Amino acid sequence: MIKESFKFFFSKFIRKHIPTLILIFVLSIFTLLFSFISPLLIRSLVDNVFVGRVQGLFIYIILAIIGMYIVSSISSYFNSYVTGKLSLVLLKEVSESIFNVVQFASLKSSQTIKVGDMITRIMGNTQIAINIPVRIIPSLFMSVVSIVVPFAIMLTLNYKLAIIVMSPVVLFALSSAIFGKRMEKIQKAFLTVNASIYSFLKENLSIIPLVKVFNLESWSQNRFNHQINDYYGISLNYTKISSLNSSLSSLILGVPIVLLITFGGYMVIGGTISLGTFTAFLSYTSIFFSPISQLSSIWTSYKSSLPAFDRLKEIYDMEPENNIDDVIAIKKGIITFENVWFSYDNRTILKGFNATFIHGLNYIVGDNGTGKSTILKLICSLYSADKGNIKIDGQDINEIKRNSLIKNVSMIFSDPYLFDGTIYENIRIGNLDATKEEIISVSKLVNVHDFIESTTDKYDTEVGENGLMLSSGEKQKIALARAILKNSPIILLDEVTKSIDKDSRDSINNVIMNLMTEKTVIIVTHNSNEININSNIIHLDEDGELDGSVKPIVSPLPDVVT
Structure with a gap:
């Protein structure tokens, strides 16, 4: 289920930039063009040129490979530029919008969030939130494309070997589901601790004269140590889970290679498939499982970034000041x-x-x-x-x-x-x-x-x-x-x-x-x-009421309000 805070963010900031996101997707596909086509060119090179001795194809294959490199490189440049520019545009739009909300929120509402925490939300959490639609989701899309296209090509080359080699996919899916949920929970705690450190630093650095006058350096250091220890503990936990997820992904990535060499090797020896086809399978298997491994990492990044939307939405939920249109006319100022x-x-x-x-x-x-x-x-x-x-x-x-x-x-x-x-x-x-x-x-x-x-x-x-x-x-x-x-x-x-x-x-x-x-x-x-x-x-008086029983501090004047 999609978070309400993400829906709000998408509707307010991302929807109008959908054409740019589509352009990023198209450029990403052209960037991948070489990786999709090159294994087929290599297959033709092995079977037709090296084995079949059709030397006339050699120059065309070389030119095709060079052309794919050029198209891929140009697309990669524009893809990086457009993505980077969109990130900056959104950062400007979102941070300006959030700052504006804070400026016009009621003081009682805005003071419920510490200043250091507010700073991390306006800049740090905004960058995390922007990263999802601009980088994570396009990467997710391209990973899916990088999985579907090679798998479709492998099915046309040899569907039996394709099914055997693709069977470990279920292990990646299981790993992503388990680690993604844990990463989201840890990241939520991390953002809170991170904001707490910013609040502490802002407060402490502004009262350095007080710290020195009362000889509180050690006391202040102990408070910071406590804050940084919490930060260290949660960050270490995040690193541990992230490293374990990455290690398991690498381990799982070796399974299809072993399956391909085992079953594909027997097929080449038995003459069921050609050496060129086997070579293409090697390339496509790497292309296929590399994005699956990335998909696992992208998914955990997506889950761990979601708490940023909640923290930004809390700012937009702050009580605004009144928006009455009537003006005041002051004559006596009573x-x-x-x-x-x-x-x-x-x-x-x-x-x-x-x-x-x-x-x-x-x-x-x-x-x-x-x-x-x-x-x-x-x-x-x-x-x-x-x-x-x-x-x-x-x-x-x-x-x-x-x-x-x-x-x-x-x-x-x-x-x-x-x-x-x-x-x-x-x-x-x-x-x-x-x-x-x-x-x-x-x-x-x-x-x-x-x-x-x-x-x-x-x-x-x-x-x-x-x-x-x-x-x-x-x-x-x-x-x-x-x-x-x-x-x-x-x-x-x-x-x-x-x-x-x-x-x-x-x-x-x-x-x-x-x-x-x-x-x-x-x-x-x-x-x-x-x-x-x-x-x-x-x-x-001490109850915040007008105290008629207490005389004015200077003298009991006739114009004292009681």
Whole structure:
């Protein structure tokens, strides 16, 4: 039975390339043309030229052999080129499609797969999946052709000897069935372990400073050793089964040769068949059983590659973001939560949460794990509420097109998320249509312009992977600059000052104070000293509920929502 994941992959990506696959099949047949015809030419050479002394045929046979070589070589070239090009085209199409699905999947859904695992699926598993329709199936087809054609020719030469020589085929079929199933099971486990190693390496290489500060080199090495031991064990098991399958195939391949020499030899001695026919049988037997041996290997490769389709299909099954077409119109920027419930990873974060965030300055305070950051992610639709409503100026965000919502909301994370590029590029992503003058203007506004100008390459300074060339304060100022460049009416800040120096913290807070008159600003913070006493303060208790019994952290202001 064909896997559903394979049907999905074939329908989405392979169907439109069927003409190219047919061309590959045709070129493959021409590539095999020489191997099919040459034994007959050799038979004629032995019986008619060497034995029968018909010397006039000699030159024609030589020319025919040369012609077959040329046709076969040209076909082989185009076959390799077309196959290679199709593999690259499919790799491009599939990887782009999968990356697009990941980009537009809901954050809650995409975070169920580790980053390292996702990388192996997008590239490694994609290449494995592509290999089946582009290389394995054509090879399977050509192996069948290489079996059927020689067998048909041998039947015409001497059907009794053909049946005797072909009898070991059942042994190959039995071997393929047994080993194919075992290889599929082992490969599924291998792909999981392989993805786990990628996830470990990505995580560990990103926390090397932490490892060094806490003297965790040995601990980290032990964790890697455990991962690589699992990889080694499963890979060794795969190698063992694969080697055993290959060894048995080689052993079985010797059986028809022994049968041919035994029975065919007696027929030549007895005059039942000619020496040329016997020579042709030797060639066709090799041609026949070589693809049978390959067929066994191809089948196990096919079975062991199938889990890749399941892993790719899991990405396409991720929950997408909403595709509503309505746009949002923001006038005051008042955000209301009405009986909002949200859970993540089987843990309830918010329980019947009700609150209003006003135009101006708002704070969310509470202990770790009470859902402060979750509230911000719900507002910008990174997460979707399990039930309840979130409204902006009375408009339910679940009924708003996500692109429209995001244009009106900016979020600055505690980790500023800088990509490996220049300072200019990292600010510009706030508004890709912004001019350099506008980028310089917002940089001055957040007090990062002087620092940028002090660097060797100024705005073209490379920040490094995740901004490693910059200090925490500089990274957060750049993140704030791109948020201001976006110029959205709602700005969300998640613990943006918790790990930066005092000067950077004061600078960022001054910018926030200037924004509060024009925008709805919501700040998650642990630092009570930063809270403006004239702001709207939302206090969460440990159950993720609005705690009306707890006084605001600074003072019991009249505009505190309870």
